[in-house]
Amino acid sequence: MKEFQLQGINHLALVCQDMTRTIDFYCNTLGLQLIKTIQLPDGGQHFFFDIGNGDALAFFWFPQAPERAPGIASVNPAAMQTGDIRTAHGSMNHVAFKVSAEKLNEYREQLAAKGVQTTPVLHHADVPSGYVPEADETTFLSSFYFFDPDGILLEFAATVRELGDPERDLNFSL
Structure with a gap:
């Protein structure tokens, strides 16, 4: 237990x-x-x-x-466009909301219609770059990011495959 x-x-x-x-x-x-x-x-x-x-x-x-401190305690919106989502130690990086994979593109379009800028849908994968252009067997999560009015980075994330396989999903060294 x-x-x-x-x-x-x-x-x-x-x-x-x-x-x-x-x-x-x-x-x-x-x-x-x-x-x-x-x-x-x-x-x-x-x-x-x-x-x-x-x-x-x-x-x-x-x-x-x-006042907020973009690029230090929150993601810098300008840097986000280049994929730089680094924030300071002890900061909160982003909030990811779980959504269904079938709704991901629809939700992105709905936000765009409301004037919210988003990233393209990203397919997070077990490859050196961390992303693949289209979801495949290496993909574990598909998502897109956007900011709220205070510059808080939000993500709509769809699980493509469950995590937790020690051989596939736990790749780190201390």
Whole structure:
């Protein structure tokens, strides 16, 4: 028996600059439901969106929060176009939402129709470059990336094959 019986992620908490803009994007662009808001003692807010399976994506809005630092604590949008998604140690790199492979292209088109810029669909694969142009037997995930209004990198990701095979999926050295 495992020491901790984890059941998934309850919520991931991020920080936004503008609560109204964030709610508009996640409700009206991504179609999520706002399920909880909490007034903070300093005048800020903590609020939660339902992302399915009993999981939530949460945000804090702090009236006196420091400005964001793209390329340090979040992905630099300009560098993202060249595939550079590096961020600083201890930062959050991106949030990946699980979607079905059959809906991936449709969802990308829907976001484009709403004015959201996305990457092409990428097929993450067990090859030296990390990607293949079309999904094949080496592909484990197909996805595309886009930013929310605060520059948080989001991903719609479709599992192509389950992970966990030690010979195929665990390739690292310490």
